[in-house]
Amino acid sequence: MHVDNLPVGPLAAPPSGDREPTGAQPVVTARQVTRTYGRTRALTGVDLEVRAGEVLGLVGHNGAGKSTLMRVLAGLEACDEGVVTVRGQEVPRDVRPGAAEFRAVRMAYQETSLCPDLTVAENIWISSRRCLPRLRWRRAASAAVQRRLDEMFPGHGVVPRDRVEALTLARRQMVEIARASLVDRLDLLILDEPTESLGPDAARSLYDHVRTLTARGTAVLLISHRIREVLSVADRVAVMRDGAVVADKPAAGLSEDDVLVLMGAEVAAPADPGPAPAAVPAGDRPVIAELRAASGHGLHDVSVRVGAGEVVGLAGLAGQGQQEVLERLWRPVRKDTTVLGSRAYVPGDRQRSGVLPLWSVAENLIVTAMRGLARYGVRRRAEEAAAVRSWVDRLAIRGGADAGMTELSGGNQQKVIVARAFASTADLVLLDDPFRGVDVHTKTDLYSLIREEAANGRSVVWHSSENAEMAHCDRVYVLRAGRVVAELAGEEISEERIIAVSFAESTEAPQ
Numbered sequence: 001m002h003v004d005n006l007p008v009g010p011l012a013a014p015p016s017g018d019r020e021p022t023g024a025q026p027v028v029t030a031r032q033v034t035r036t037y038g039r040t041r042a043l044t045g046v047d048l049e050v051r052a053g054e055v056l057g058l059v060g061h062n063g064a065g066k067s068t069l070m071r072v073l074a075g076l077e078a079c080d081e082g083v084v085t086v087r088g089q090e091v092p093r094d095v096r097p098g099a100a101e102f103r104a105v106r107m108a109y110q111e112t113s114l115c116p117d118l119t120v121a122e123n124i125w126i127s128s129r130r131c132l133p134r135l136r137w138r139r140a141a142s143a144a145v146q147r148r149l150d151e152m153f154p155g156h157g158v159v160p161r162d163r164v165e166a167l168t169l170a171r172r173q174m175v176e177i178a179r180a181s182l183v184d185r186l187d188l189l190i191l192d193e194p195t196e197s198l199g200p201d202a203a204r205s206l207y208d209h210v211r212t213l214t215a216r217g218t219a220v221l222l223i224s225h226r227i228r229e230v231l232s233v234a235d236r237v238a239v240m241r242d243g244a245v246v247a248d249k250p251a252a253g254l255s256e257d258d259v260l261v262l263m264g265a266e267v268a269a270p271a272d273p274g275p276a277p278a279a280v281p282a283g284d285r286p287v288i289a290e291l292r293a294a295s296g297h298g299l300h301d302v303s304v305r306v307g308a309g310e311v312v313g314l315a316g317l318a319g320q321g322q323q324e325v326l327e328r329l330w331r332p333v334r335k336d337t338t339v340l341g342s343r344a345y346v347p348g349d350r351q352r353s354g355v356l357p358l359w360s361v362a363e364n365l366i367v368t369a370m371r372g373l374a375r376y377g378v379r380r381r382a383e384e385a386a387a388v389r390s391w392v393d394r395l396a397i398r399g400g401a402d403a404g405m406t407e408l409s410g411g412n413q414q415k416v417i418v419a420r421a422f423a424s425t426a427d428l429v430l431l432d433d434p435f436r437g438v439d440v441h442t443k444t445d446l447y448s449l450i451r452e453e454a455a456n457g458r459s460v461v462w463h464s465s466e467n468a469e470m471a472h473c474d475r476v477y478v479l480r481a482g483r484v485v486a487e488l489a490g491e492e493i494s495e496e497r498i499i500a501v502s503f504a505e506s507t508e509a510p511q
């Protein structure tokens, strides 16, 4: 069956005679599955069943083994022990990636799997060529991805001939998800943290589409650290801890706290932002960074001021100029920007500009602090090692200091990049949505870390796509279409207020 020949809607629907009866047949199962990498036991004996037509939510801390399990269930990696079955058939352990048994199991990855140098259509051809014609494949791939993106993410703004490299993170994520679902038969769609880089509208559209898929009998496995989101979408929730599934329950009747406790929380409400920071009047702080009436590159007359020891938030819908403000503060080359002191930057796109993939965790972590720790220009290895140890412990970076950076789970890589910025002596730390993919408990620790660092005099400018996080800031600028549309301080900062201001006078929701 060719993608090109299919009507817009049911591109990935199983042929009607081939549909799963509604009776929730298992599509994929894992029994006592183990997987070890060197000394790391990533999976320690997993039992899991994914049934036709359901959304199964999978939650667990960073490094719990979720992505590893997904790679095994999608046939991308063999397990060491245990049994995987697909549609009731046991799959031999030596099957190669992409084997026929797993063709109807597709995965949208947490770190997008797209080739940056190729266009969107070319990427689609690579991963979905089995259901595209060989002749005029470029046109067919373009049409297929365009249709799928239109269905999944109305107003997505992606053009099939765009090079992936030139797309925003959100758009790359959309293409990644569309890519995964472009196949002639889809029994199981695995979504690994699909909404971490998407705006709220795109996330809503995605979940609408998920419902359409499950109504046709496709199973969807959703991994996310956004527990509320999982509970609102999933029929069932499985909880992973230390490489095993420790709970598997219907989502109905579970609360966010229940799930956090199942994940191993010691406290029932770790997402509580804690007491609102004391709003020190902005005028009382010496200004260490300032943007004055900045225009150009998507900004219109934007003024932003950062005081010493202040945590300043940049909020609003995604892509409204927050990254441009951070960029100006990071590279203050224009006359409209003043920054006193040194800076550190946590980029939003860790794969593109955060992770040094050939280096170890220790090297990635210490690279910016190294100079400050050196004496007379000579590196002090013992001090560096002590600093690395303390950050690895403090942020519970699973994998340890000597691991290669790419051996870490996504959330643990993110923790290293955040630690890198705070381990430095920078006076101003710029954070671009820094906690993407980080589990709830670590996030809570990181919020405290930001407040502690500010109390010690460090300034932070923090863009977050999660409005609730802005409650940890002293002041928040809300941006819309490259303009500051509100400045909130102290008690005025609330999720509701930010949302109201973000949407006021505008119903547009750029991705």
Ligand SMILES: Nc1ncnc2c1ncn2[C@@H]1O[C@H](COP(=O)(O)OP(=O)(O)OP(=O)(O)O)[C@@H](O)[C@H]1O
Pocket (backbone or CB within 6 Å): 037, 038, 040, 041, 042, 060, 061, 062, 063, 064, 065, 066, 067, 068, 069, 110, 398, 399, 406, 407, 408, 409, 410, 411, 412, 437
């Ligand atoms: N290729 C690899 N080489 C070595 N260790 C690995 C590899 N892939 C995963 N691991 C280790 O296996 C464990 C589980 O990682 P996995 O990525 O499955 O976790 P996760 O639950 O998906 O985490 P996150 O929420 O951060 O994405 C981690 O300790 C990780 O460091």
